[in-house]
Amino acid sequence: MIDGEPVPASRPRFSSLGGKKRGYTDKKYRIYKNGIKTLYWDKYHNKQLFKKGVPLVAHIRFYRRIQKGLSKAEHKRRANHEVKPTVKPDLDNYEKAIFDGLAKAWFDDGQIWKHDTEKNYDEHPRTEILIEEWTK
Template identity: 45%
Template sequence: MASNQVIKLVINQVPQPQPRPRVTVRGKYAHAYESKKIRTYKKLVAHKYRLEYAQKLPTEKPLSVDVRFYRPIQKSISKIERHRRLTGQSWPTVKPDVDNYVKAILDALNGVAFKDDSQIVVLYARKIYSDNPRTEIEITEM
C-alpha cells in the first residue's frame, strides 16, 4: 500500500459473525474447531481481497479499518418500521454483536491484507439495515 492509500473491499454476501469455537473431547485431548459456514465465509473474504489486490503484499504499517455490516431486514415487520430501518432511523441492536462480525473479517484478512491485526490502531464498525446485505471494508495506512 502506498502512503495513506485506501484499500476498499465489498463482500456481497450476508455478513457472518465469528461464533465461539466448538470443542470436542476425545480421551484426554480437547480439540477446538470452527463451523464450515464461518470457514467458508473467511475464505471468501480472503479470496476476494487476493483477487482485487493481487500485487499487494501484506503491510506492516499501522492501520485504520472502517467496516460497515449491512444486515438484511426481517420480513415480518410493518411498512413503517421497514422504512425507518432503510432510512437509518432504526439501528440493528439485536444479536449478533458487532464485535463478532469484526472478528470474522479481521481473522480472514490477517496475513493477507496485513501481517497481523495488532497493526490496527483505529477501528470503526457499524451494523446497518439494508435490502442489499454486504460488508464494506476500508483499510488505510496511518
C-alpha cells in the same frame, strides 16, 4: 465490498468422537472467512498491502438483512437506517471475521489502532471495508 449477509466470528467448538476431544470451527463462519480470503486473493494475489509497524485505520460498515414480518412503516425506517441493530451478534465479532479473512493484507491485525465500525439494516446485505494507513 463483500456481498451477502455478514457472519460473525465464532468460538471454536469441541466434540468427543471415540473418546478423543476434537476442536472445530462453525461451518458458516469458516465458509465466510474463506470467501473473504478468496476475494482478497482474486484482487491482490495475497500481496501484503501494509508493512510491519504501519498504524492502520479500519472503516467498516456491516449491512444486515431486514427481517421479514415487519410493518411497511418499520421496514421503511430500517431501510433508511433510522433504526440501528442493537441485537446480537456483537460488532466486535463481525470485525474479527473480517480481520481473520484479511490476514494477508498486513503483517498483524494489531496494526489497526483505530476503527470506525457500524452495523445497519439494509435490503442489500453486505460489508463495506476500507483499510488505510494512518496519516498525521
